Amino acid sequence: MxxxxxxxxxxxxxxxxxxxxxxxxxxxxxxxxxxxxxxxxxxxxxxxxxxxxxxxxxxxxxxxxxxxxxxxxxxxxxxxxxxxTTPAALPTVRDPLLVQLFCAADIADDDIARLLAATRAEHQARLDNYRRIQAQLPTLGSGKRLQLWQLVLGNGIERESSYLAWLDHALASFSGDPEPNGSRPTIALTTP
Amino acid sequence: MxxxxxxxxxxxxxxxxxxxxxxxxxxxxxxxxxxxxxxxxxxxxxxxxxxxxxxxxxxxxxxxxxxxxxxxxxxxxxxxxxxxTTPAALPTVRDPLLVQLFCAADIADDDIARLLAATRAEHQARLDNYRRIQAQLPTLGSGKRLQLWQLVLGNGIERESSYLAWLDHALASFSGDPEPNGSRPTIALTTP
DNA sequence: AGCATATATATGTGTTATCATATATATGCA
DNA sequence: TGCATATATATGATAACACATATATATGCT
The missing domain is CATH 1.10.10.10 (Winged helix-like DNA-binding domain superfamily/Winged helix DNA-binding domain)
Known part of the structure; x- marks a missing residue:
């Protein structure tokens, strides 16, 4: 509802x-x-x-x-x-890319890398859009309302940034090139 | 489809x-x-x-x-x-918490903090569950299939970790306590 | 003895979400 | 002049998702 x-x-x-x-x-x-x-x-x-x-x-x-x-x-x-003031149910995750990767054992690494790269471009576009909005947010509101809007937008920016970081990690393991080090934030994707 | x-x-x-x-x-x-x-x-x-x-x-x-x-x-x-091998449409975002925050200008900071804390607990539980699965993943597969499953699971872990980081940032700005520094990864939630 | 659980498929129904089309009028542009 | 766009509401149709119930049999537990 x-x-x-x-x-x-x-x-x-x-x-x-x-x-x-x-x-x-x-x-x-x-x-x-x-x-x-x-x-x-x-x-x-x-x-x-x-x-x-x-x-x-x-x-x-x-x-x-x-x-x-x-x-x-x-x-x-x-x-x-x-x-x-009542906690809502968490959003259900439904991501086609994850389904594709889960079932991609028979697909060549090159093809997987292409899939990841294409998805990466779209997430990057989303993030760029969020950042454009962020730049002009202060002209659209003020006070607590602005604070909340910045927070909501910040969620989108954080979400897309972290998705991109994960995609880069994934791309590194499926494209020939070795993962360039130091340029990206390290993320914990291996068993601790 | x-x-x-x-x-x-x-x-x-x-x-x-x-x-x-x-x-x-x-x-x-x-x-x-x-x-x-x-x-x-x-x-x-x-x-x-x-x-x-x-x-x-x-x-x-x-x-x-x-x-x-x-x-x-x-x-x-x-x-x-x-x-x-065909890129799929990006998942649509539909997160009730963001709707709540977007409309919460008239709600007391305490109530907002309570809402965030309750949501935080559920995301933490999700992350804990992902980590449990991650620990036992190697017993369930091997080779490329395992590599892909680890990647998919890594997406969940990265997603929930970053959501938690954002929630902590949000909580800090709505609960009385000043944001404890150094304990959490800094995230870019302000205009560059 | 009785009850829950597992195996296995099928269907009914309600809610949400998506897409398309219908109607009616005004403005602005080429 | 004609066509796209904006204002404003309404409805039909379909797809996707969620929840419940129906059927039939076997095992295992208390």
Whole structure:
């Protein structure tokens, strides 16, 4: 049930339409740690209203389509506070690359190295993107909110950095070249 | 479509029933990077047969229920090789804790610290479990297969270690105590 | 004797997630 | 003029995942 709660959390910042939620939050930031498309957002809003966690008022939009502006009810605010202070289940890991490696005993080292290199490029791109966002974060908020956003972004940067370090370790053992030493952080991948 | 391919990869090791797949692979190792329950496995096997990537023979099981023993067809072997050498889409990140932190501006630091500490305990347990498995891995395989399994497990260990480092950083900024220095690896969570 | 567990497969159902399409109007650009 | 894009909501369809239950038999434990 994280999507409805995520939306509660965003509506707590300000009252919004489904369109606003998607454009201002899911397309920009939420998608990096909880993606949802338009259809999911509108259906989640319906469910929030059913639970009486949110309500909406219709604003006739002159030339534009009518806007359904959603805001939290008292129940919704209580539910949000409860959810925000209750530990959630850990995310399940589901990584196709690990499945591929697990089953790759019959694949040539060269092919494995190519697979790793291609994956590396995508993780590097992700990390670069996170760093670009990090550079402009301070212009988008301040105070505790900024602190929290930096923390969340920091998780992504840490995650991708460590994935890249692991990929480099893996690449070193499947490509002909010996592992260049000193350039990368050493990681503990062998039995202690 | 990773689950059918994962099963192709396992059937490539040896011909098996759905029950074997679950008991010997999904319950033990696959679940750490591609979980699937019994219903999903049996339905995936049906799909493999439809695609003509696998076929089965029925073994009358005397006292036990009949066994449908699945093995790869030539097409299935070709499909597996192709999949194993083709880069897959990166896993989507969907982490409830990050949603909670992103929306936690109105929550007291103490409550945030409690949330982080509870999550920390679960990630620590995961890491401990990975390390236990790592210690006994060499008894379960050898050669290239062992090398690959160590690599996959190393990914989990690296992932959880780095998540813990990030959590410690986060905890330090939300609990009263100043961050004890020197005990933890420094991570780059501030703008360069 | 009764109960849990193991072997083995099958199906029903609900929830989430993804993708596509429908509707209606306004603005800006080539 | 025409086409893409933005504003705004709604729904249909499918795939993937999760959870529960059904069936049938054997063994081992208390």
């Amino acid at each position: 994280s999507l409805p709660h995520a939306i509660l959390g965003l509506l707590n910042y300000r009252a919004m339409t489904g369109y606003d939620l998607k454009r201002d939050w899911f397309d920009r930031s939420m998608r990096f740690f909880w993606p949802a498309d338009q259809a999911q957002i509108y259906r989640a809003l319906e469910r929030l209203v059913e639970h009486d966690w949110a309500s909406f008022t219709v604003e006739a939009g002159g030339d534009r389509p009518n806007r359904k502006v959603y805001s939290l009810t008292a129940d919704g605010r209580a539910e949000l506070t409860h959810w925000l | 990773s689950l059918p391919h994962a099963i192709l990869g396992l059937l490539n090791y040896r011909a098996m029933t759905g029950y074997d797949l679950k008991r010997d692979w999904f319950d033990r190792s696959m679940r750490f990077f591609w979980p699937a329950d019994q219903a999903q496995i049996y339905r995936a096997l049906e799909r493999l047969v439809e695609h003509d990537w696998a076929s089965f023979t029925v073994e009358a099981g005397g006292d036990r229920p009949n066994r449908k023993v699945y093995s790869l067809t030539a097409d299935g072997r070709a499909e597996l090789t192709h999949w194993l």
